[in-house]
Amino acid sequence: MVVPSPSSSAASVFALAWRQTLRDFRAGELRLLVVAVLLAVAALTAVGFFADRLSQGLARDARQLLGGDAVIASDKPLPPAFAEQAAALGLRTATTTSFPSMARADDAHGGATRLVAVKAVGDAYPLRGTVQVRAAPDAPPVAADGPPPRGRVWVDAALLDALQIAVGDTLLLGDAALVVDRIVAIEPDRGAGFLSFAPRVLLHEADLAATALIQPASRVTYRFAVAADGRSAAADVRRFVAWAQQQVESQRLRAVRIESLESGRPEMQLTLERAEKFLNLVALLAALLAAVAVAIASRDFANRHLDDCAMLRVLGQSQRSIALAYGLEFVVVGLAASGAGVALGLAVHHVFVALLAGLVDAALPAPTAWPALFGVGVGLTLLVAFGLPPVLQLARVPPLRVIRRDVGALKPASALVLAAGTLGFAALLLAVSSDVRLGLIAVGGFAAAVAVFALLAWLAVVALRLAVPEARAPRWLVLATRQIAARPAFAVLQVSALAVGLLALVLLVLLRTDLITSWRQATPPDAPNRFVINIQPEQGEPFRAALAEAGVARYDWYPMIRGRLVAINGRAVDPDDYADERAQRLVEREFNLSHTAAMPAHNRLAGGRWTAGEADGISVEEGLAKTLGLALGDTLAFDIAGIRHEGRVTSLRKVDWASMRVNFFVIFPLAEMPGLPATYISAFRAPERAGFDSALSRRFPNITIVDLSASIAQVQRVLDQVIRAVEFLFGFTLAAGLVVLFAAVTATREARAREFAVMRAMGAGKVLLARVQRAELLGIGALAGVLASVAAVAVGWALARYAFQFDWSVKAWVPAAGGAAGALLALAAGWWGLREVLRRPVVETLRRAAER
DSSP: OOOOOHHHHHHHHHHHHHHHHHHHHHHTTTHHHHHHHHHHHHHHHHHHHHHHHHHHHHHHHHHHHHTSSEEEEESSOOOHHHHHHHHHTTOEEEEEEEEEEEEEEOGGGTOOEEEEEEEEEOTTOOSSSOOEEESSTTSOOEEOSSSOOTTEEEEOHHHHHHHTOOTTSEEEETTEEEEEEEEEEEOTTOOOSGGGGSOEEEEEGGGHHHHTOOOTTOOOEEEEEEEOOSTTHHHHHHHHHHHHHHHHHHTTOTTEEEEOGGGSOHHHHHHHHHHHHHHHHHHHHHHHHHHHHHHHHHHHHHHHTHHHHHHHHHTTOOHHHHHHHHHHHHHHHHHHHHHHHHHHHHHHHHHHHHHTBTTBOSSOOOOOSHHHHHHHHHHHHHIIIIIHHHHHGGGGOOGGGGTOTTSSOOOOOOHHHHHHHHHHHHHHHHHHHSOHHHHHHHHHHHHHHHHHHHHHHHHHHHHHHHHSOTTTSOHHHHHHHHHHHHOHHHHHHHHHHHHHHHHHHHHHHHHHHHHHHHHHHHSOTTOOOEEEEEEOGGGHHHHHHHHHHTTOOOEEEEEEEEEEEEEETTEEOOGGGOOSHHHHHHHHSOEEEEEOSSOOTTOEEEEEOOOTTOTTEEEEEHHHHHHHTOOTTOEEEEEETTEEEEEEEEEEEEOOTTSSSOOOSEEEOOSOOTTSOOEEEEEEOOOSSTTHHHHHHHHSTTOEEEEOHHHHHHHHHHHHHHHHHHHHHHHHHHHHHHHHHHHHHHTTHHHHHHHHHHHHHTTOOHHHHHHHHHHHHHHHHHHHHHHHHHHHHHHHHHIIIIIIOSOOOOOTTHHHHHHHHHHHHHHHHHHHHHHHHHHSOHHHHHHHHHHO
């Protein structure tokens, strides 16, 4: 007996695997598997490439956004030791001084005034990044070579429009008269905050003293920036930051903080976090759907290859050779599909960059290889975990199946194999989710839903058998019921698979709708674009009359009181009582307080009870309460211009600080609080006509008008870009869901064909069988749609509450709409995938069944 050598056996296995792969590919046997893996990998890598490039870009641009490698901000000049330590470490330094002030045009240009954000800079500014300026409003931006020259200023274009001046005119700033030299186009370290809404005025630090604007009580922000070069730059900066932190703590320096990139754009942080989470959720659901499609398609693949493997056993192939051949075939298919998915994901992520142009820098760094490697790993895991278990059973098909078709059928995969594959795939999905809570809710919710779907589907099949009276029901309904009841396992599989696919689709539709609605509500088209402060009490009625004359009917109107928190529950407030830096800053400064009998409509009650007219009641914003450790029932004392006012915390409010509305940390639920010094603040949408702000300022010269038009336009533009990106990726999961529907419906195609052929041979017509098929598909689809919709509402509520943190409204029509959509989608998928079943000649179907 000649024993084949190991090398020849390996060669024969490779040859067998190669022939099988080519044959199955040409026959279309692998089409569904390839599409499912490709879609999952493309969705995951598209998000992965985009997130990877974005994180690299943020890391690269962090120093430019900060104006240095590290920045220490304070409300007074830092001790000289900080500059000395930076010099000792070889760091370059720059100091900027920022504060709000009023600027005005000279009398020759009308003498108009405007609140501005003044920033004095030195010769070293900026340490990182470049200031870009324009010589005229319509001139192209150019990089500035150093700071503004002495005696000259650079300003925002909005200030020129507000004051009706131009480049070369004089700007009066305090006691100084400075010449407008350039228009600021890009200021890399501008940051965010209320003051950033005011037009910028950049001047040389040597001109600051001449303005005489900084007085002992002035609110000034000093920023001390450092930058390092060379191989040890990062280490030198870390040493300086550690030293600075130690100095702040040891010397108990107040209102001193080391800024980071996270504080650079807080106004967009929540929106971008939600968008990133939604993109990750879409990618997760695409992968989950692909897993279902692969599991269904691979079992169908294995069923169609049972007879082939039996013949291979007859011809002498060992179980080991057959298992290796099919294993190699799936690895090759997985690598090819994953590679194509990575290429598609790489192309799609460029679409993300284009859709978010302006929000993210188009010149992002090149992506790393990690998203591609991860995508290939996910693709192979999909096939190995969900595709190989039924396929590897082909190696155990006995040769006897060639003459006895009743032996060698596929068995359910072992619980251990399925559990290992599912856990491995779930771990990968949790890793890609970048949010453990989001991943656990999505993966856990789907796992629980599959179990519930299977149980309810089995109960529905049992009930269906009893519910249809065969004696009185139409013939097509009786046959459809028998079809379903005769294959309960297939019915449960189809309903569960259809329900999983529909669950993902319904969940994404509901979440997308409510998420986009919450974004739109934050900055609606009629959002206030003017904030007016410092309105005196005696100006209240004339000011509101002026708004009415201009056609402004809707506006926020609240009294504003300056007060300092001095005691909590009778104990004096001391910043040393708080370890949190933000809490220390809050108790050191004055709050903007207000009073109103009715709770603001744009606030939500988060705890306690709002009682209008409650004399000692206080309503506190829940974020402030959490930071300061306040609870319902606590007693607070405020010092308001030397007057002590006490009250009890009776309610907590949830405030959306990105809503572009007037909001307060603390509100007294009283209509009137006589005896307390107050001014008024108003927010409204200004009429679209030139000169409105100037006319209002001339009529009330003491008020300060803050124009938010540019900021609101930017926020709305960002939302539009984010929504387009979300909707674009949504198409991937829609495609994956349709693949699952198609796989579930066509999984029993050959069995249906044989049964219909027998019925046609016994006299059943095509019209009757078409009705039977439609009834079966509509029933299974409707049941799956109702189950999926109920589960989607539950999972969506959990995601909205715990992952996305926005209000979720349960809609009663969802189950009915889901049932209808499921029925129609199942019917459409059945028409496409099963249309040949009724067209195939009876003789051909029976002959094919006999050959198998």
